[in-house]
Amino acid sequence: MQSAREPIEFLPDFCTGARVLRVLVVCEAVAIVLALGGSLTDELPLRFLLLSIYLQWIGVCSAAALCLIKRYASPLSARGMALLAYLVLLLVTLSITEITYVAGRYSGFALLLEDASHDGFLARSVGICAVVAALALRYFWLRSAWQNHAQAEMRAKLEALQARIEPHFLFNSLNSVAALIAVRPADAETALEDLALLLRARLSEQGPADVTLAEEMTLVDAYVGIESLRLGERLCLDIDISNTARRCRLPALSLQPLVENAIGHGVARLPQGGTVAITANRRGNALVLEVSNPLAGDAAAVPGNRQALANIRNRLALRYGDAAVLRVDEQADRFTVAMIVPQIAEPKDSSKQR
Template identity: 60%
Template structure:
């Protein structure tokens, strides 16, 4: 599997409250299991309390150490990050265990030594920490490597989608321009200018994982103008985008395939044509884009109707996890696709 781009990125971000809470929950569960499994069950609640305090201190300090390593260990190799993390976890466990032993006569931690000598307690704590830390770091490495591979596959799928769309644009535009050259030379020139603008935008998108909605709409507008040369008055395209949504960010080449589906599988297959409507709204945390097109009656579905939706949904899942979504629905007259993309909290949106 490929290595992550940044070695510290192998470690999850333990600086977040959610991950710290998970660490505390795991520590508490282990404390309860150890207390219930102890042969000294006369005061099990006291034992649970002391083990909880002991393990929670180890958990919090370990999370803090991994947080600092992730933030400041740039320049180290993957092996060095793993070794540094492993030694840090063992060191934290040793220090807190020794502190618990020293404080035992004054705080009641001597209860933990009922079944073992101080040396045995230290060695057992280090042994448990060593096994758990090794398993956890191995899991982190495998998870980061899988994510790196998934991102590589997502970029490959995006490039394949771009390669598939490119001949489609070229064929339609050049064919339409050729047909208009004799009768409407100005329209033919405009079509070629749109093609040039479209290709420039496409090349820019290939080097940018994310773009603003305004930049993505440049690609959409060029595509719609090309299709209007072919469909004429049969195609109506209406947008309703608020100001905040224009600067919202989303993966490149996300909206254009949805509009292509709406035109190709909706409007173009109706003798009377129809209207495609795009609505975009943005709050401080979420961009919502809705694309609505008419349903082409009971005609047989064209292959590929779901391909763009499936491709985009996979890319959203890789980039945002469960925070993003792409859903579709329909009624008697319309097919509706709703795209939801989370936005960074630092964005100045209303």
């Protein structure tokens, strides 16, 4: 088992163009510092150019080496990979510095070698690399540790939010089943199966996960089936979901609690009942959901509705940040909740494109 303090996969992927560009920017910054650290003569622009070429060469080769380490040294522990990366960076710098010193005497790089012995030039270059590489690897290590901690904290919060059960729903469902056992045993059996499906989803040990809207609607149908036993014809459902919306993904148990609120705090409190409307469409890169229910204008507010909405809002914020929206529109006779869930593009499988 991995140590809890040891960051896993701490080394970024240097096989991407964006990461290589960052390495080149750092090398260019070091070139500026070294050029300004010398004498301010007319040869400063040329010295800066030569330093840039020299350091960019080291940067490109170092990025390539880190890319190979990331790709082929993954069986190593994080500490082993860090040590290997550090030694390889020193070796790359030593090799390029040696080539530059030998070939520089016969090229324009001779300007960099003035008043510098072979050992002094090597020691200076490798020393600078040792400091920069140590700082960079330490930054990657701390960054990975922080990300692992943040992800673990987020998973814990999501699991705590997902594991909450509405006791009144459970008691009402069991009472409905108990009343049906003697007179309608088949319906009672179906209700128990629906209840088991809902409890399994709410108490899942796999933690929060994304599901398709079609899969989430399975839980909605199970819940509505149980509530229909209690409310009968007083409960009506109006569903308008496009085919593209059904394939969209959203956090598990994010729509079903909205329907539960719409029935428990709306339809169930009206003597004549009412209709819960569910609409869903995909708009651009987002899934737009709306759940609307009638309200009893003279009825007192029922505790728990706002808590459930806050629960869902917190889950969306932890998963998507500011990109997700949960908006409430409360009128005299109608309560509407709109939820906007961004659709994160899945990585393409390169093996299928060949």
